[in-house]
Amino acid sequence: MRDGPHEPTPRIVSRRTVALATLSLGLTACAPAERAPSGTATPTSAGPTPSSSAPGPSLAPSASPSVAPSSTPPAAGPLTSAPATASSLAYSLTDPASQWVVVNKRRPLNPIDYAPPLARPNVPLEVSGESAQVHPTTARAAEALFAAAAGAGASMTLASGYRSYATQVATYNAQVAAHGQAMADVASARPGHSEHQTGWAFDVGAPGGCNFAPCFAGTSAARWIAEHAYEFGFIVRYPFMLHDITGYYYEPWHVRFIGIEASTDMKRRGVATLEEYFGLPAAPTY
Numbered sequence: 001m002r003d004g005p006h007e008p009t010p011r012i013v014s015r016r017t018v019a020l021a022t023l024s025l026g027l028t029a030c031a032p033a034e035r036a037p038s039g040t041a042t043p044t045s046a047g048p049t050p051s052s053s054a055p056g057p058s059l060a061p062s063a064s065p066s067v068a069p070s071s072t073p074p075a076a077g078p079l080t081s082a083p084a085t086a087s088s089l090a091y092s093l094t095d096p097a098s099q100w101v102v103v104n105k106r107r108p109l110n111p112i113d114y115a116p117p118l119a120r121p122n123v124p125l126e127v128s129g130e131s132a133q134v135h136p137t138t139a140r141a142a143e144a145l146f147a148a149a150a151g152a153g154a155s156m157t158l159a160s161g162y163r164s165y166a167t168q169v170a171t172y173n174a175q176v177a178a179h180g181q182a183m184a185d186v187a188s189a190r191p192g193h194s195e196h197q198t199g200w201a202f203d204v205g206a207p208g209g210c211n212f213a214p215c216f217a218g219t220s221a222a223r224w225i226a227e228h229a230y231e232f233g234f235i236v237r238y239p240f241m242l243h244d245i246t247g248y249y250y251e252p253w254h255v256r257f258i259g260i261e262a263s264t265d266m267k268r269r270g271v272a273t274l275e276e277y278f279g280l281p282a283a284p285t286y
């Protein structure tokens with residue numbers, strides 16, 4: 001071994017430190033490319049605005065029974081014993097139009113350039129264009145979620161919604177050009193591997209300048225989401241210290257709609273990731 005005078009003793013960097021360092025570098029899979037031209041769009045009285053290009057809010061087959069918060073957990077059934085098997089699944093895990101589709105580094109969307117029906121939810125928006133839209137079912141559930149959070153004094157905004165395949169290609173290529181592929185793979189999902197492309201997920205923002213940053217975890221919005229999102233059919237998709245399973249470091253702002261029955265069942269059983277819930281393999285890398 002080379003005997004240098006000041007060889008630093010190798011310091012064991014804890015996984016927690018790596019997780020927080022990644023966050024503080026803003027290396028999250030969600031930091032959006034675009035922002036609203038000015039100010040925040042205030043919600044109008046009418047419901048979600050279906051985008052002109054999308055077919056009317058088609059609910060079947062991805063419509064969950066209802067988006068109203070369920071106070072009583074569902075009756076025992078395929079959801080309450082072991083992870084659902086193929087035969088007991090209410091929704092597909094591979095069809096991007098299904099609210100149970102599982103997308104991760106090892107499960108790209110098929111077709112890779114899939115585009116969902118879209119609607120603009122009637123909630124406070126920090127973005128415009130495609131990023132202000134989500135799937136119509138997600139939009140209705142988001143309106144209920146935001147209304148309840150506002151009622152509890154947790155002010156939230158929609159900070160990033162739908163991200164088309166084309167937008168991802170542009171974002172990812174820019175990351176590769178700027179930081180190289182290895183860093184790009186930490187900083188953003190490869191095109192076709194992002195939940196934002198399905199319309200079932202969006203990022204929550206909050207006043208105070210902590211969007212997509214470690215300090216977001218300390219906001220009343222993040223605390224409220226962590227405690228109540230499941231009541232509206234949402235989960236925090238990338239929980240703390242589970243990046244070995246999900247492939248992404250902790251993102252307290254990224255929520256995914258799966259329907260109230262499944263989100264309540266996951267909460268009740270203490271299952272934190274979709275991979276574990278559906279008995280799918282971990283996806284730490286591509």
Ligand SMILES: [Zn+2]
Binds near residue numbers: 201254
């Ligand atoms: Zn996200």
